[in-house]
Every structure is written in C-alpha cells, then in structure tokens.
Amino acid sequence: MTPRAARRVFRVHPRTYRLAWRGPRTSAMCFGFECGDGWADILARLTFVWRVMWCVARIDVIATQVKEKFGTLRYYHVVDAPRAWPRFLRRWAAIVADGFVRDAEYESTYTCEMCGEPGRELHCGGWWVTLCDVCVERRVIPT
Numbered sequence: 001m002t003p004r005a006a007r008r009v010f011r012v013h014p015r016t017y018r019l020a021w022r023g024p025r026t027s028a029m030c031f032g033f034e035c036g037d038g039w040a041d042i043l044a045r046l047t048f049v050w051r052v053m054w055c056v057a058r059i060d061v062i063a064t065q066v067k068e069k070f071g072t073l074r075y076y077h078v079v080d081a082p083r084a085w086p087r088f089l090r091r092w093a094a095i096v097a098d099g100f101v102r103d104a105e106y107e108s109t110y111t112c113e114m115c116g117e118p119g120r121e122l123h124c125g126g127w128w129v130t131l132c133d134v135c136v137e138r139r140v141i142p143t
C-alpha cells in the first residue's frame with residue numbers, strides 16, 4: 001500500500017496500529033499494510049469501528065498483521081477488553097470484533113485490490129487476485 005493510502009487508514013485510530021513501531025519479533029505490523037490501495041476504504045471503515053469501540057467501551061483492538069492472501073484481505077488482531085470485565089464479556093468483545101473483521105475480509109472478495117472498484121477473484125499467473133476488469137486489462141498485478 002502506498003504511504004498516502006496507509007496514512008489515511010492509520011489516521012482514523014492510530015492506537016490500533018501502534019505495533020507498527022515495534023520490530024518484527026513483536027508483530028508483522030512493522031511491514032505496514034501488505035495489500036493494494038484499493039482496500040484502503042475497507043480498512044478505514046473497519047478502523048473506524050475500532051475507534052468507536054475504544055471511545056465507547058475502552059475495547060482495545062490491536063492489529064498484528066494486515067495483508068493479502070489468496071486474493072483476499074487477512075486482518076490479524078488481538079482484542080483487549082477492560083481487565084475489570086468478567087471473562088464472558090471480554091470474550092464477547094472478541095467475538096464482536098471478529099465479526100467486523102470477517103465482514104471486511106468478505107468485502108475484499110469483490111473489491112479490486114488496486115483501485116477499489118467492484119472486482120472479482122481471478123487466478124492469474126499462479127496467484128489468486130481480486131481485480132476489476134480495467135485493472136486486469138492493464139495487467140496491474142499487486143506486489
């Protein structure tokens with residue numbers, strides 16, 4: 001992802017991406033968002049949910065790796081709900097967050113990774129990619 005697009009996602013709720021400043025032994029976030037700019041909107045919306053969860057309930061969602069795999073988005077994260085909460089509530093917070101992540105990952109299956117227009121999953125040069133017809137035509141293959 002280009003720095004400009006990454007900043008747009010990051011700005012929404014920097015707290016979620018704080019492991020980006022730690023080394024690769026802590027998490028893979030030091031590699032940034034390992035996907036194309038076309039998914040920046042999906043990531044920005046998901047990050048906004050984390051911002052709301054933090055502001056309303058102090059549920060802390062921390063990204064550990066964000067990447068493309070087999071043509072779709074993978075968003076690995078940990079959820080840290082307030083320690084004072086009973087265990088079932090902390091578990092519930094994690095389940096709610098997982099639901100939002102699954103929605104975002106599903107959205108990436110029909111969103112062009114390069115430009116964000118409606119796309120489809122294609123098998124291309126030995127790789128699965130999700131691209132729109134225009135980006136396929138241009139042979140813009142995500143790296």
Ligand SMILES: [Zn+2]
Pocket residue numbers: 112113114115116117119131132133134135136
């Ligand atoms: Zn496209």
